[in-house]
Amino acid sequence: MSETLELAVLPFQLPFMQSAFVVTLMIAIPMALLSCLLVLKGWSLMGDAVSHAVLPGVVIAYIAGIPLAIGAFIAGLVCALLTGFIKENSRIKEDTVLGIVFSGMFGLGLVLYVQVESSVHLDHILFGDMLGLLPSDLIETGLIALFATLFLILLRKDLLVHAFDPQHAQAIGLSVRLLHYGQLAVLSLVVVGALKAVGIILSVAMLVAPGAIAFLVTKRYGTMLVTAVAVAVSSSLGGIYLSFFIDSAPAPTIVLIMSGIFIVTFLIGQIRNRNTEASA
Numbered sequence: 001m002s003e004t005l006e007l008a009v010l011p012f013q014l015p016f017m018q019s020a021f022v023v024t025l026m027i028a029i030p031m032a033l034l035s036c037l038l039v040l041k042g043w044s045l046m047g048d049a050v051s052h053a054v055l056p057g058v059v060i061a062y063i064a065g066i067p068l069a070i071g072a073f074i075a076g077l078v079c080a081l082l083t084g085f086i087k088e089n090s091r092i093k094e095d096t097v098l099g100i101v102f103s104g105m106f107g108l109g110l111v112l113y114v115q116v117e118s119s120v121h122l123d124h125i126l127f128g129d130m131l132g133l134l135p136s137d138l139i140e141t142g143l144i145a146l147f148a149t150l151f152l153i154l155l156r157k158d159l160l161v162h163a164f165d166p167q168h169a170q171a172i173g174l175s176v177r178l179l180h181y182g183q184l185a186v187l188s189l190v191v192v193g194a195l196k197a198v199g200i201i202l203s204v205a206m207l208v209a210p211g212a213i214a215f216l217v218t219k220r221y222g223t224m225l226v227t228a229v230a231v232a233v234s235s236s237l238g239g240i241y242l243s244f245f246i247d248s249a250p251a252p253t254i255v256l257i258m259s260g261i262f263i264v265t266f267l268i269g270q271i272r273n274r275n276t277e278a279s280a
Contacts, residue, residue, distance in 0.1 A: 011244045020130040020250060023141050023197045024236040028206065030148035030190050032232035035211030036224050037152075037183065041163040045095055046080070046184075047207035049102035051191050051200050053079030055109025058195070063116055069140060069192045076188030079105055081181075130197045130240075130250055137196050144193035148186045159183060160221055198251040206232065209258035216265045231261060 011017045038044050054072035061071025079101055086097045152159070162169040162179040170176045187207075194203040214227035239254030246253075 011241055016132070017240070017244060019133045019138060020197075020240050021237060023130055023133055023138055024240060024250075024254070025233060026138075026142050026145040027190070027194045027197050028232040028236040029229055030145050030152060030186075031194060031203070031206045032210040032228040033149065033152040033156075033225055034187060034190055035207050035209070035232075036214060036221070036228050037159055037163055037211075038187075038207060039211035039215050040160075040221075044208045044212075045098050046083070047187065047191075048204045049083065049098045050076045050079055050184075050187055051203045051207070052102045053105040053109075054188075054191055054195065055200060056105055056112055057109075059109055059112040059116065063112075069144075069195070072192045072195055073188050075105065076191055077185060080184040080188065084180075084184075133196060141193045141197065144189050148190050148193070151182065151186050155179070155182075156221075156225070198254065202251045202255050205255040205258060206236075209255070209262055210235075213258070213262050213265050216262075216269055231258065235261065
C-alpha cells in the first residue's frame with residue numbers, strides 16, 4: 001500500500017515535474033479567460049493565427065540575440081494588426097485574411113528556421129518543452145500570466161460589451177480601439193507565455209477548448225469564466241500527471257483530455273435536449 005502511495009505522489013516530488021505543474025497552472029488561467037472572449041466573439045481562428053505567426057519572430061529574435069519572447073510578441077502583434085488593416089481596406093472576409101496572414105508568417109518562420117543553426121529544437125517551439133524549463137522561464141511566464149489575468153478580470157464587463165456589440169460599447173463611452181487592440185496585445189502575450197509550456201500549435205487548443213466547453217454548460221458570463229478556468233486547470237494538471245505514468249508528452253495529453261471533456265459535454269447536452277423534446 002505504501003509503495004502504491006509513493007508512486008502516486010512521485011510526480012509531485014520531482015523538480016522538473018513541479019516546474020511543469022507550476023508553469024502550466026500559471027498560463028492555463030489567462031488562456032481560459034481569454035478563450036471565453038474568443039469563443040463569444042467568434043475569434044477562435046485569431047488565436048490560431050497569432051499562435052502560428054509568432055514563429056518568424058522567435059527565429060529573428062534568436063538571430064538578433066534578444067529574448068525569444070520579445071520577437072514572438074512583436075510577430076503576434078504584427079499578425080493581428082496586419083489582419084485588421086487588410087480587413088478594413090478590402091472586401092475580403094476576416095477568416096480569409098487570417099488564413100492568408102498566419103499561413104504566410106508561419107511559412108516565413110519555417111524558411112528562416114532552416115537557414116540558421118539554432119540550438120532551439122523546432123519541436124520545442126511547436127510543441128513546448130515544459131519538462132526542461134529554467135527558473136527564468138517560470139518568472140517570465142508568471143509575469144505575463146499575471147498581467148494578462150488582471151487585464152481580463154478588471155475589464156471583463158467592458159470586453160464583454162465590446163465582444164457582443166462594438167457600436168453600443170462606443171455609444172456608452174467605452175474606448176473601442178483600446179479594448180480591441182488591448183485584447184489583441186493580451187492574446188499575443190498569452191501565446192508568448194504558453195510558448196515554452198505547450199508550444200505554438202497546442203496553444204491553439206488551450207485558447208479554444210476551455211471557452212467552448214464552458215459555453216456548452218453555462219448561460220452566464222461570470223459562470224462561464226469560472227467553468228473555463230476550472231476545465232483548463234484540471235485538464236492541465238491531470239494531463240501532466242497522466243503523461244508521467246503513460247510516458248507521453250505532457251502538452252498533447254492535456255489537449256486530449258480537453259478534447260475528451262468537450263466530446264462528453266457535447267454528447268450529454270444532446271441527450272438532455274432529446275429528453276426535453278421527448279417529454280414536451
